Amino acid sequence: MRSRSERKAPMEEGSKGTGTTPSIPAQHPYDTTLRQYVKHCKVLIRDIDHVISDHEALQNKWTIHYAVDFSEIFNFVLPAWKPEHSPLSDGWGEDPELQFFVLSRFFAQKNIILPEPYAVELRAFMEWLLANMYGNAAKLFLDALSELRRVLEGKAVAEIERLAGIDRPLTEDETKHIIAFFEAQAPALVAFVRGADLPAADLLKRLLRSRPFVDLESVAVGSADGVDHDSVNRLREFLKAHRLLASNPQSHYNDALAMEQIRVANKILAPHKRKILLVSRSSVMMSACRRYSDHPSDAFIRHPRIFSTAYTPEKRHDERSISDLRRRQQSLDLFAKAVQESLARLQQSLSTLNPDEETDGQQIIEAEQLLDKMRKDWANIEGMSAAFIRAGEIKVDPGADPGSPKVIAHHLLEFLRDDTRNLARQAKQYIQKLIDDVRRQRDVLGVKLQSAAPLQTEYLNLLYPIHFQSKELEDYVVELARHWSVNLDAASALVEKAANATDDEYEQLLAMSVSLGILGLWEVAENYAAYALELGQQDGGQLYEGYFWHAVCVRKNSVRDEPPHASVERIKKAIDEIDKASIERYRALGEAIDARYLKEQGALLIEWRQIASSPDNSALRDSRPSPSAITDTLSRAWSATEDTKLRAQISNALFYHFIAEEDRENAEVHRSQLEESLRRYPTVPSFIRDTRVWGDYFLSTAPTVEQVDTWLKELDLVYNAYDMTPFEKELVQRHRIDVSGRRNQIIKDQIKPLPRTHV
Amino acid sequence: MRLGVALAMRCWTQEHHSYGTLRGLSWVAAQIRANEAVPVLLQILKDYRSVLFTGKDDSLAAADDIISILAGFVPDRDGRIETLFEDLLFDDSVTPTLSATLGVAISTSDPKAFARCFNRYCLLRDRVPQGYFSDSDVVAAFAEAVPRKVIEESVNALTWSAYKHWMRVGVKTKRYSSDDYIVPLASIVSVDLLGRTDLPDYTWPMRGDDNSAELRMRYEIALNEAKRSATHLNDEGEAQNTAFSALEKVYALAQ
16 A cells, blocks of 8 residues: 555645646745645646546547546545645645545445455455554544534524524525535534544445445456556556655555556557546656556546546536636636746846845736636535535435435534533434444454353453542542443443533543543543543633543553554653643642552553663663652552552552562562452452462462463463553563463473483 | 383383384373473484484374474473474485474574574475475464564565465464464555554565565465455355455455
8 A cells, every 4th residue: 555645745746747847946935835826726737637538538439437546445434644735725635524525426436446456455454444443533523523612603603503493304405505504614523424433444344335346357358467567667666766755665566556457458448439547646656657658648547636526516517517617727727827927037036136026016916816816716616515415425324314415414403403512412422332332342252252241340440530520420430430340331321421410511521531441442532531621721620630531541542562762752741641630639629649640650650661671672761760769659659548449559550560670579568468459359450460460470489380371371361351451461462471481491490301320 | 200201211212112102102201291301302313313204104203293292392491402403404314394393493492593494494395295284384383483573574584485485374374362464464565554653554574675576476465365265165065165356355354
């Protein structure tokens, strides 16, 4: 899969391959901005050329088949990742959600060719995606909520509110009006309603279940066999040389092979007046295609923006739409030329050190007037709403056709119909979906392991009570935190309570974040905690518990194979949040010390020291906290609480710390303390089980192989436990390696060479 | 008892006892983890080397058992097992059928020996009848014995055919007791995560810098894996192979 580095700036597209653009020196303040416009204009001129020439081909009885680059599927499935941006409204680059709409419109077409190299990439991507199901789906939803707040605060909402209140089906015009309103005011909200927030794997599965793709061979038999590998290499070299940042050589090869296959296919199809166009945003591929085509009209790559209604109307092109395109193309061309000319003159006058200010100013004003005209041309086009054609929808619920404009408008209005207009009420619905996913996942896991019952109680937990102003939330969360395990239903009920127990949005979202943390969805939990704090800061409430919980989320939200410096940054960020919590707490209550804060800080310092002490991370060595700082922090935490569960966690941290420091005497003391604290609990979380095994291993003097085997088995169970974060799993893995090494050592020690006299 | 078994083995001679006896004793030693038997077994391998590794079926079977049992005792503090194994692995007169066990055992003790051992295994693998080795099991055993990082660092030390074999088999072999593929498909075709650090991004290292033969080979391996045929039973209960295109496999995965 290609590096998308080349795509981040579509303005670069005009700079390669045309060979006709006079260079514009970048020395005047207007220069950079205007030059961006000019470059982008050239790209749009090219795309309009493509649309018109394709239309002419259709009129001349040609059949056009579309093929698609895997990267378009990638961008459709993960719409928030590096979308293209354009300096002017062009029906594509002004909004990431719009790109999602346009691609969904494109994918709604049937029989799109997926060249084999891209099918391979898609297959690999699916494998990867299915292993990483929980992406950052919460982000878009939070954006949507934020936009909704803004919309509701705006003045132009009265008409929409009236429509929300009417007790009859919406008319076509009303539907259009509502969607247009929200598109303008809250595109993230529209995207959310349309299903762009669906976890990427679900979105991809929904797309594939409609079977939109066909093999290239089904359209052009023999195209794969006719590939010329010299051509593939030539294309590959071109791609490698022109892609700006370091990218994967395999991506160049796959792209080159796909392009060559399509070139061969087009040769086969041309006598039958059929041709294949590859839809890809890659400007470098487009340049390569032009470079190696016999004739400019043979270039077969099209940018996906041409499927926007700004270029291709909902119904087919007619004379009017084509002449409109031509007019817009002319205005782009006029603008580009005028700007180039004026900037060249401007440059000349600057270089002669005799600037004619009046003339320069006049040139710029003219250019700006042209730019205004051009903007108007593009603003008058039909716009986004026509993208919501029925055929273009990705169905969120296949039974109810929720993708239709009416259903979309209905859902958008639902946000307004909520009397309290409360963000958390809407968030509740969304989080319940996540809980259902976890429930399903757990059921599957239960069936796999044939032990669903223990799982119910085993893997969910809440380490600390988080305190709320709302008494109902406070009592509920404190009760949940008294135990080491939390029932899934109890976590789900917390979401309900969060929405209903209080009107304070900060508390609502914080409680939801806590419920997500209980589920182990730390990434989403962190997002919600951050958003709760954002709201809380606006309202000026007491936020110390929010900062503290956010710190917990940051610590827990580690990723697999996290680079050491990233881990340390994450830890520092969490420590900063705890500092903020302490300051806020002092302001509010007159005291800063809280045993939970100290314990959490101690745990962070241990992690930091452990990472920085590794021989592989010598650069971090100097920054690591001292053992005494850790001992001191955790000892203060111990003295500041009587709570047995919290003391168990503090003992666990101290026990772990002394094992890591190879301090046998203190480790013994804290093992006893830990066991004492855990006596009343039938189950304990996996990270404590890990410490116990690790400690037993460390403190044992002459373990037997059987003992070591028991430890290894326990570590395997801990490793696979649901409540372990990726960072914690890495630690378990390291412990397992050491314990396993000990096993070998024991076996080796038992081997003693037999003295010769024995024979 | 362990000492007794060791002593009994020490009394074994080819002239007076059968290979079956030796094998029986060896397995008893393995079952009771008689470490005392290790030096005895090493001595027997040295004393009867010319017979055990090049002889008939019964002597080869005994050699195979002893090697497997000794492999369970690595790493050896004094490196005696490893030294002998290394010697046997690179001795052309020793039967190639032992190469996988020897190579894995050496690599377990010294992961840095991985490339040398795997290269040798691949060379010897061509000298045994096709299907003698279970490719997946052998590659999984090496992958278990050697950390992934070391394997990745060794790609340039592998021969071309060994590298190809590792990729081809690794892409369809899951690591023992884990869901990870030894060579994840996405790591060959490279899922590009645009610098996001919160998701695992991982590319299998290239041998050369942008070598077109290697790129083509990697693509072909990925393609074969993407469209790997499935075996299923037909209505008559007979095993039947169905070939799918890469796209069909994608659709199947989406169901």
